[in-house]
Amino acid sequence: MNSPLQPASALRLTSFSHGGGCGCKVAPGLLSEILRGVRGFPVPKELMVGIETADDAAVYRLNDEQALIATTDFFMPIVDDPYDFGRIAATNAISDVYAMGGTPIMALALVGMPIDKLPIEVIGKILEGGESVCAAAGIPIAGGHTIDSVEPIYGLVVMGLVHPDKVKTNAGARAGDVLVLGKPLGVGVMSAALKKGALGADGYAAMIASTTRLNTPGRRLANLDAVHALTDITGFGLLGHLLEVCRGAGLSAMLDMRSIPILADVERLATAGYITGASARNWAAYGGEVVLDPAIGQMQRALLTDPQTSGGLLVACEPAAVDDVLAVFRSEGFDSAAVVGRFESGSPQVRVAA
Structure with a gap:
């Protein structure tokens, strides 16, 4: 059976991924083991939120009125429709800024695609989906990075602003x-x-x-x-x-x-x-x-x-x-x-x- 609203002949994005969406995350226990020996750089006093409590984003105080929120999120396809995949991935990435109480201001795209297997128009639809969500959030995609990868991967780096007292x-x-x-x-x-x-x-x-x-x-x-x-x-x-x-x-x-x-x-x-x-x-x-x-x-x-x-x-x-x-x-x-x-x-x- 094909995905809803998808023709029988259509390429299935989920067939390229071993896991989809946030289900791709490294399991909590394994992640703790991986990070156990990691020693961070001495924390500057301006860093209001770092890795200490596994929060949604980092927050860096710029001045008395502004703090910068920085986050990133990306994953493999959770759906087969490329436009919807792009929309979901972008919405998910931007969410971390809202979860800190902030307003997003800019995004960078993170793109990894099996170039020899996915048609260019499919990749384009993924990016269009992400752009549509960023437009709804009122922010530009100001740049990014692309690689040729085995599985399709898409997501964003997102930056936002919040008053330091309202984080x-x-x-x-x-x-x-x-x-x-x-x-x-x-x-x-x-x-x-x-x-x-x-x-x-x-x-x-x-x-x-x-x-x-x-x-x-x-x-x-x-x-x-x-x-x-x-x-x-x-x-x-x-x-x-x-x-x-x-x-x-x-x-x-x-x-x-x-x-x-x-x-x-x-x-x-x-x-x-x-x-x-x-x-x-x-x-x-x-x-x-x-x-x-x-x-x-x-x-x-x-x-x-x-x-x-x-x-x-x-x-x-x-x-x-x-x-x-x-x-x-x-x-x-x-x-x-x-x-x-x-x-x-x-x-x-x-x-x-x-």
Whole structure:
């Protein structure tokens, strides 16, 4: 079965990649091993955010009014349509700037393509898709770098600006804060179903709508003092990225499984076995820091560890600010944004109630 809306004779981009989207990320446990012996350059006082808490982007203070946000993200195809692949990759890369509370200002393209296997027009469509998203974000692609590679790879280096006093890191949560999730889960499940020809046209449309929606609320959330922490959910799944917030703040978190938004039909697909290998690797890496209610089954656990490509923002805010936070999301079209849990005192871990 071919991808939705794709003719039978069309070239399948996903056939070139061993893993797609943020599911390509190196597993959390292996990444920790790789980085264990890495010693960074002495940190200048202007570097406000570096690698210490595995945050979404680096932040460098320029002056009293401006800090520079710098980030990069790239991956192999998660869909077969080249234009959609470009859009998803660009949206995902830009998200890191919004997750720091910033406004993007410029991007550079990172392009690796099997030149002898992909037609030039297909590569061009990937770049056009990325350009369309950058145009929607109001930023230029000001340059980049291209290589001839075995697998198709596309992404961006993105730079943004934020006021130094309004930077939102993943380490500022406080006990009693409420957790708000901006997008539904399930992109990894949908991508697994797509690769096996089991995702229908409606499911594909929902997947594209989610993965190409820019996380623009981050800019406005930066102006709310009651928002204490911000990150986005990508390859390590909801549990993995929430654990990073817990470790950064030295807190425990409680999730309510019933409150977590899920993309339509994803539970059926997950039950049918359309689950990514990255989901299992994620659980193997950090499952020891998670306490699941006995009523939570394998399918639900897979959704909690499901790698999200261009996933939603995760917000930690004071309970009194929940309505304001949800209003920001709703005003920018994030109708599925929901309260999904809270932070508590205790050692870093996540407990999940059924």
